[in-house]
Amino acid sequence: MENILQWISANQETIYIVILMIFVGIEVIGRVPSVLHTPLMSGANAIHGVVIIGAIIVMGKAESDNYFALGLGFLAVVLGTLNVVGGFVVTDRMLEMFKKKK
Amino acid sequence: MELHILTLCYIIASVTFIIGLKMLSSPATARRGNLVAAAGMTIAIFATIFLFREDDGKKLHNYVWIFAGLIIGTIAGTLAAKKVKMTAMPEMVSLFNGMGGACAALISAAEFYHTYKINQGAVDTPFSSLVGVGQYITIAAGAIIGTISYTGSIIAWGKLNGRIKDFSFKGQHIVNMIILVLVIGAAVWAYQSAMGNIYLPFILIGFFAFIYGILFVMPIGGADMPVVISLLNSFTGVAAACGGFLYNNKAMLTGGILVGAAGTLLTILMCKAMNRSLTNVLIGSFGGGATAAKGEGGTKTQGAYKEISLADAAMVMGYANKVMIVPGYGLAVAQAQHTCHELEKILGEKGVEVKYAIHPVAGRMPGHMNVLLAEADVSYDKLLEMEYANDEFATTDVVLVLGANDVVNPAAKNDPASPIYGMPILEVEQAKTVIVNKRSMKPGYAGIENDLFFQPKTSMLFGDAKKVLQELCAEVKNI
Numbered sequence: 001m002e003n004i005l006q007w008i009s010a011n012q013e014t015i016y017i018v019i020l021m022i023f024v025g026i027e028v029i030g031r032v033p034s035v036l037h038t039p040l041m042s043g044a045n046a047i048h049g050v051v052i053i054g055a056i057i058v059m060g061k062a063e064s065d066n067y068f069a070l071g072l073g074f075l076a077v078v079l080g081t082l083n084v085v086g087g088f089v090v091t092d093r094m095l096e097m098f099k100k101k102k
Numbered sequence: 103m104e105l106h107i108l109t110l111c112y113i114i115a116s117v118t119f120i121i122g123l124k125m126l127s128s129p130a131t132a133r134r135g136n137l138v139a140a141a142g143m144t145i146a147i148f149a150t151i152f153l154f155r156e157d158d159g160k161k162l163h164n165y166v167w168i169f170a171g172l173i174i175g176t177i178a179g180t181l182a183a184k185k186v187k188m189t190a191m192p193e194m195v196s197l198f199n200g201m202g203g204a205c206a207a208l209i210s211a212a213e214f215y216h217t218y219k220i221n222q223g224a225v226d227t228p229f230s231s232l233v234g235v236g237q238y239i240t241i242a243a244g245a246i247i248g249t250i251s252y253t254g255s256i257i258a259w260g261k262l263n264g265r266i267k268d269f270s271f272k273g274q275h276i277v278n279m280i281i282l283v284l285v286i287g288a289a290v291w292a293y294q295s296a297m298g299n300i301y302l303p304f305i306l307i308g309f310f311a312f313i314y315g316i317l318f319v320m321p322i323g324g325a326d327m328p329v330v331i332s333l334l335n336s337f338t339g340v341a342a343a344c345g346g347f348l349y350n351n352k353a354m355l356t357g358g359i360l361v362g363a364a365g366t367l368l369t370i371l372m373c374k375a376m377n378r379s380l381t382n383v384l385i386g387s388f389g390g391g392a393t394a395a396k397g398e399g400g401t402k403t404q405g406a407y408k409e410i411s412l413a414d415a416a417m418v419m420g421y422a423n424k425v426m427i428v429p430g431y432g433l434a435v436a437q438a439q440h441t442c443h444e445l446e447k448i449l450g451e452k453g454v455e456v457k458y459a460i461h462p463v464a465g466r467m468p469g470h471m472n473v474l475l476a477e478a479d480v481s482y483d484k485l486l487e488m489e490y491a492n493d494e495f496a497t498t499d500v501v502l503v504l505g506a507n508d509v510v511n512p513a514a515k516n517d518p519a520s521p522i523y524g525m526p527i528l529e530v531e532q533a534k535t536v537i538v539n540k541r542s543m544k545p546g547y548a549g550i551e552n553d554l555f556f557q558p559k560t561s562m563l564f565g566d567a568k569k570v571l572q573e574l575c576a577e578v579k580n581i
Contacts, residue, residue: 018343021359025361025364026364028360028364029126032127034375037468041335048335050353054351059167061216069219072212077167078171087179089180090183091126092136097476
């Protein structure tokens with residue numbers, strides 16, 4: 001019990017961020033029309049590609065002669081980049097279709 | 103100094119994610135919103151590469167590897183995203199989502215391996231005395247959620263492009279539950295194992311999560327895939343946030359949680375658009391419901407349907423005052439949107455008023471039809487949303503249904519036993535005549551019969567949407 005309490009107070013900053021972000025996330029897309037559901041899903045998909053930062057850190061920390069760690073990190077960077085770049089480009093292509101409003 | 107700039111960059115990135123998401127939820131600003139978020143992401147990535155410092159002040163190295171990975175990913179991602187057909191967009195999103203999930207899982211694996219490596223000497227020390235509970239939970243959660251998101255997305259991708267068929271067996275939900283328990287069990291076991299024999303439990307965590315992702319998506323009907331993708335999308339968000347926890351990285355944390363929360367709400371909103379609940383989508387797999395309905399109403403006589411010839415169809419439409427086109431997935435598959443626009447123009451020249459009735463979930467993703475018709479330059483004011491379209495059907499002479507099925511199925515209104523009961527539909531049977539273009543009499547995606555096709559005012563026009571529309575164009579011109 002004390003462990004948990006300690007952990008909470010040690011990480012309170014993070015916990016605050018999590019709670020506030022949950023509300024921001026809900027608030028921000030609360031009134032989206034159904035036409036935009038798919039582009040929004042796709043855009044959100046690109047945003048969670050932020051996980052690429054973690055991949056870069058893993059890659060950059062690995063010792064240069066540790067090929068297993070390098071391989072893992074490299075794969076993570078490639079996949080993360082696919083997520084980010086592919087995600088944003090696909091979203092842009094979807095939304096391109098909406099701009100021809102007359 | 104550099105570290106302060108890094109912090110600033112992360113703050114900017116977090117703000118652009120929020121603003122980008124906000125702008126994405128309104129049609130006028132959506133495209134710019136996407137670019138805003140992309141710009142923030144670019145800043146965060148390059149700031150990390152050049153400014154990040156480890157706890158002991160060391161800079162990152164292996165730049166060659168990092169840039170090689172970034173370049174390969176960028177080229178492959180751009181090509182894939184540019185080449186994909188409009189109809190295959192949802193699959194593409196699912197695939198990219200899977201990549202993100204796999205990335206999160208790999209980070210956890212690498213972090214785990216890193217801990218193992220630096221404590222290699224201490225074979226007998228339990229893992230729990232080397233890593234704190236909080237840190238371990240984030241590593242394990244990242245691995246589990248990331249893996250589930252990865253396999254789930256791949257299955258969803260396979261279902262959308264037809265490579266994987268729906269599959270469920272009796273008691274599957276119980277099996278799923280057991281596997282989920284096994285995942286958590288393996289995670290607990292790994293935490294208590296000694297350093298020397300920790301490989302097996304850690305691999306088991308990944309293995310069970312892998313299986314769970316597959317079994318979780320397998321029984322859900324293909325028509326519900328957008329909802330599943332949206333849900334897995336929010337999973338990946340949470341997995342990314344776990345990485346943020348692990349590295350105390352605020353950009354990852356805010357981005358991940360933001361997507362986790364927004365994705366969950368979006369999933370619920372999508373279910374609402376179909377007038378179903380999330381549990382209904384996840385547990386009440388469509389196949390089961392439909393067989394039950396068939397069992398009850400199986401003896402109900404369907405009657406006969408009648409076919410209409412191309413020439414007759416052209417005649418009816420050419421002399422109508424008002425024609426309403428109801429596009430569906432069939433139109434998207436046949437890539438017939440341009441031909442459809444052509445027919446609309448020809449009819450327009452003959453003085454026929456032509457409009458489109460758009461059901462919010464027609465096709466394989468919400469907004470699919472709007473995107474498709476916009477591609478063919480169909481003017482926006484011709485597209486009627488469901489509520490407006492339903493007001494106009496009574497004054498419509500001919501409704502042309504192009505490869506849509508479930509969204510015009512009157513069972514959603516009349517038959518409480520139907521699995522789609524309660525879903526708002528386009529009430530096309532109010533019009534004077536209904537012409538339905540389908541490839542065959544096979545039921546639609548939800549796998550249920552459609553009474554509309556057997557009504558006296560309905561005629562069927564079989565064939566591929568594009569071919570039929572081309573021939574219709576020619577016939578209407580000749581009138």
